[in-house]
Amino acid sequence: MFFELGLALAALHFGVPLGYYAVAKRWLRRDWGIREDGGYRPKVSVIIPTYNEAEHIAQRLENVAQSYPRDKLEVVVVDGASTDGTAEIAEKWAEKAGVDVKVVREERREGKAKSLNRALGLATGEVVVIADADALWAPDALRRAVAKLADPSVGAVSCVKRPIGGPGIEEGYRGFYNALRVAESKAWSTPIFHGELAAFKREALEAVGGFPTDIGADDSHAATLIALRGLRAIVADDVLCMETVPEEGYHAWRIRRAQHLIQHFAKAVPLLRKAPRPFRAVLAAEAYLHLVNPWLLLTAVALLLASAFMGNILATAFLGTGALMLLYKPYRTWIVAQIYLVAASVRNLRTKEIVWNKQIKRGRRRC
Ligand code: GDD
Numbered sequence: 404m405f406f407e408l409g410l411a412l413a414a415l416h417f418g419v420p421l422g423y424y425a426v427a428k429r430w431l432r433r434d435w436g437i438r439e440d441g442g443y444r445p446k447v448s449v450i451i452p453t454y455n456e457a458e459h460i461a462q463r464l465e466n467v468a469q470s471y472p473r474d475k476l477e478v479v480v481v482d483g484a485s486t487d488g489t490a491e492i493a494e495k496w497a498e499k500a501g502v503d504v505k506v507v508r509e510e511r512r513e514g515k516a517k518s519l520n521r522a523l524g525l526a527t528g529e530v531v532v533i534a535d536a537d538a539l540w541a542p543d544a545l546r547r548a549v550a551k552l553a554d555p556s557v558g559a560v561s562c563v564k565r566p567i568g569g570p571g572i573e574e575g576y577r578g579f580y581n582a583l584r585v586a587e588s589k590a591w592s593t594p595i596f597h598g599e600l601a602a603f604k605r606e607a608l609e610a611v612g613g614f615p616t617d618i619g620a621d622d623s624h625a626a627t628l629i630a631l632r633g634l635r636a637i638v639a640d641d642v643l644c645m646e647t648v649p650e651e652g653y654h655a656w657r658i659r660r661a662q663h664l665i666q667h668f669a670k671a672v673p674l675l676r677k678a679p680r681p682f683r684a685v686l687a688a689e690a691y692l693h694l695v696n697p698w699l700l701l702t703a704v705a706l707l708l709a710s711a712f713m714g715n716i717l718a719t720a721f722l723g724t725g726a727l728m729l730l731y732k733p734y735r736t737w738i739v740a741q742i743y744l745v746a747a748s749v750r751n752l753r754t755k756e757i758v759w760n761k762q763i764k765r766g767r768r769r770c
């Protein structure tokens with residue numbers, strides 16, 4: 404009985420995502436169905452939220468300043484009471500930059516989303532772009548994102564990410580998820596955005612009330628709300644960001660990000676029935692993969708273990724094979740992601756990590 408149930412849950416755990424990826428592969432071959440305009444030049448407000456980014460902020464400002472015509476660019480650095488001189492560095496940079504840079508200093512650190520909303524209130528651009536301080540954009544990333552926003556059906560555009568530094572597992576994981584986000588976007592929209600570059604039509608962002616402050620994945624949730632209202636929210640494969648991966652505290656970093664995604668999907672599920680048709684399937688699948696599927700694996704392993712202890716040889720063989728397969732990297736990457744998701748759900752019961760500890764990032768940074 405334990406054995407059969409364990410097997411059925413394991414089959415479901417691996418079968419549903421495999422089925423979903425088979426569908427996603429077909430989506431990946433589709434056309435975008437978007438009319439881009441490389442000459443579209445709206446005024447752009449780039450918001451850089453910072454907390455103790457002294458090491459990164461100057462290079463990041465330089466990177467942003469080179470990404471768009473300066474007369475159409477406004478930068479708002481919103482600093483959450485850094486203690487390492489980040490705001491001073493940004494202010495100094497602003498004095499001689501020849502770019503419109505505002506530096507907002509908050510008295511207390513209250514989390515990234517609140518800062519974003521504060522900056523949104525000051526931003527005057529038609530397009531608002533979130534740019535995490537510890538990331539870098541490819542030189543044409545912003546222009547390519549803006550070109551897509553020229554299409555009236557597109558409300559928000561985010562990037563694919565290339566990891567810099569960190570353990571090898573991060574690269575395999577990234578390549579896979581980049582492709583998945585692009586596939587979902589081609590189908591219509593993706594519910595997962597990246598704060599390294601998240602570009603929004605300002606009007607669309609304001610229509611959903613700005614960034615939610617009660618959950619961590621503010622960027623993904625705002626994009627999802629925009630998609631629920633009928634505009635596309637896409638991750639584009641020609642919009643590239645480099646993100647620094649922590650060398651220390653990697654697990655804590657992955658678990659915190661998973662916590663935020665879980666919060667985002669838990670908040671999005673009740674809205675599912677409002678989703679436009681092609682987005683409903685994507686949102687339902689991703690919510691299932693983040694909220695439910697990891698638990699099926701855990702339960703399956705527990706049941707098979709119980710069955711093996713009771714002398715079921717098939718159960719032992721099954722678990723042995725599952726353990727051996729950990730030598731195969733894609734499988735190992737998958738299992739590790741499931742462990743992060745389970746750990747994150749448990750941790751969410753204790754803290755939502757709306758204000759989080761800074762990870763130490765020593766990755767090499769190159770554009
Ligand atoms: N103003 C302000 N206040 N900025 C903050 C705060 C804060 O309390 N906390 C972090 N930041 C800034 C950081 O300085 C960085 O520029 C950006 O917000 C993202 O923070 P990181 O510490 O680099 O987090 P991450 O790389 O793991 O964040 C990713 O995942 C988050 C969700 O878990 C990004 O995609 C984020 O955009 C996303 O919210």
Ligand code: MN
Binds near residue numbers: 537538646
């Ligand atoms: Mn970061």
